[in-house]
Amino acid sequence: MAWTRKVLRVNLTRGTTTVEPLNMEWARQYLGQRGLASKYLVEEIDPRCDALGPDNKLILVTGPLTGTMASTGGRYSVVCKSPLTGTIACSNSGGYIGAELKNAGWDMLIFEGKSPRPVYLNIRDDKAELLDAAEVWGKSVWEADKILRRKHQDPNVRISCVGRSAETGCLYAGVINDLHRAAGRSGVGTVMASKNLKAVVCRGTKGVGNIKDPLRFMQATETAKKVLRDNAVTGQGLPAYGTQVLMNVINEAGAMPTYNMKETQFPGAHKISGEAMHEPRASDGKPNLTTNAACFACTIACGRISSVDRGHYTIKNKPEYWGSSGGLEYEAAWALGSDTGVDDLDALTYANFICNEDGFDPISFGSTVAAAMELYEQGVITNEQTGGIEFRFGSAEALTAAAELVARGEGFGRDLALGSKRFCAKFGRPELSMTVKGQEFPAYDPRAIQGMGLAYATSNRGACHLRGYTVASEIMGIPEKTDPLQTAGKPELVKAFQDATAAFDSAGICVFTSFAWTLDDVAPQVDAACEGEWTTEKLLEVGERIWNLERQFNLAAGLTGKDDTLPKRLLKDAANVGPAKGHVAELDKMLPHYYEIRGWNEQGVPMPETLQRLGLG
């Protein structure tokens, strides 16, 4: 129950759609969403396959709480092998389409093969059909959304779509839904476009029923909502400032990656912070932030809806950008801003609009631009390569021009679309790429937050903050405060966060609830909704099983323990300012013990007894 128990399999090569029952044995072991789709992927594809070839599969998946009144119960994920990292990829998104898929009666959509020509999938409840996408191929997400709505004459459809960046092979393109929510990381949109699949259009009118114990579910979700509203972060900080509440906090902690991670504090942080988004601008007296907004079922509402100053150079003559749309979240503000040294809030908001409009990850994009700026300042690349753009740190013009080029897959944008690792390698300076397993870092310098160094190095999808967010403990004191500059106890902390997060991600809820909720708050909701017995212990076991399953995929794909590392800059060059001054990321002090408590051998390979214990043997 809570699951619809129905999977739609779409063979794009043959143009067929078939319905199959959900594998309930796997649902009991992996719950849903991230865990369940990863299990399907592991069973169905060769981990060594070409991520952009027809043998890769693309799975859109909901969780058992998706589409219910559980707070934040509107999530879905896009799962496949990543073209950016070669690892398993799972990118999670909010907005409304996850619930719409569930309301239409589907737990999961599995796309396989490759369509001979551009198509999109149109779902209305039980009916699903592949339709010709000729009129939307080559269009941005925002244009395609308009065209598809006009065509279907239904204001209630929800749409997931890839942009021109994905079509032109940008390796960090995402899948955008509801215009500005994104399954953003690891190039899941690139995989979708490689299959000639432009969009999924969905309308669901069946709803989500089959809750195991409805009254207990309503009580459990209501109690859990009260925990969110009584918590300072989820009840006040996130609604007021979004994730951007962190900009000044992390900068103060000296953990703000700046100038391609050369430095750990950004002098312009206060100009691009959540607080700055509330300030009236000089030109028209309006603040950058129009309002906060919720995703489906979310009682936190951290989303930012923003506008760019109409007089700003980026949109002065472009009225199509004068309205409000998805604004800066902390990761985008950091990557587009601090890492490139740009402190122009309007330029960052515009660049973020472009990332949404043409569907590419602002973290990977901003980080790649930062690497390009460092190479440019060193003279490794010149105006000849950049097409005349002066790629200096702090140049808003370079940043926004780069965004437009990547969006369209043109000129120097083709190089930037490779991602930082391939970009730096192409120009002979691989050590300047700030990546793990080919994926760019998020907004926390591991020299100043030691646990994050280990979390990045061991994340199953490359550098990522959403696989084990020890920032919560090390900076914010959730659930208890640990010293960010110490390594002792961090392997245990990282493992605990990684396993718990995998369970959150598999339930259909948002990981941001974990600022207030522990699995003790999640388990009663899952247990009341889903058949079987779901305790905190069981959810933790499911999380650990998922973590090891993903690890096995990556090892089978050819990665080894040697890939569990960080760039030399973070391991050798000490932070030169702020509270972490003099510190490097001390990964070597944490990694061996982490392997040990994971039940992995010294090469980072899960030992047979570990696999057996988790039912993976």
Add this chain to the structure above:
Amino acid sequence: MLRALKLEPEKCTGCLQCEMACSYENEGVFNPALSRIKVFMFHESGSFAPYTCTQCEEAWCMHACPVEAIVVNAATGAKDVLTDVCVGCKVCTIACPFGTVNYRQDTGKVMKCDLCGGDPWCAKACPTAAITYVDIADTGLERMRAWAQRGEASTARFNAPVPKDLQNFERVES
């Protein structure tokens, strides 16, 4: 004292908890498509607006109904649809100037808000108090207060969850 649903669009975040609460109470399923209340989103202006029946005194739907299937509930003031009597002619959907009475293909009847018999679930579920159930004579009070206070500096709007007691979501089987 009669009470009315007070809708304050500026407090709405678009979470749709109200739509799920409505469909759950009335249909036993989380399904925005069966909700009597709808939240509309206006992307470019960045605004959200919940919308449902205002329970007109001289209700167009009630007067238009040829079989008297829409009646006044004396306890709540709501105009209730008697589904056993409704013949699905849809004249009420034409008569209502606000579009808040709608036809259902699966039942062949119309549906509209009935204030959940005096305990509207949309208001209980709304996390930001964009929907409240208040004294019918006082729906304008807060807005009057806000206008009276006008002159504050222009700052961005944000809506945070409002502290309140736990709600009772026990369903009354009809």
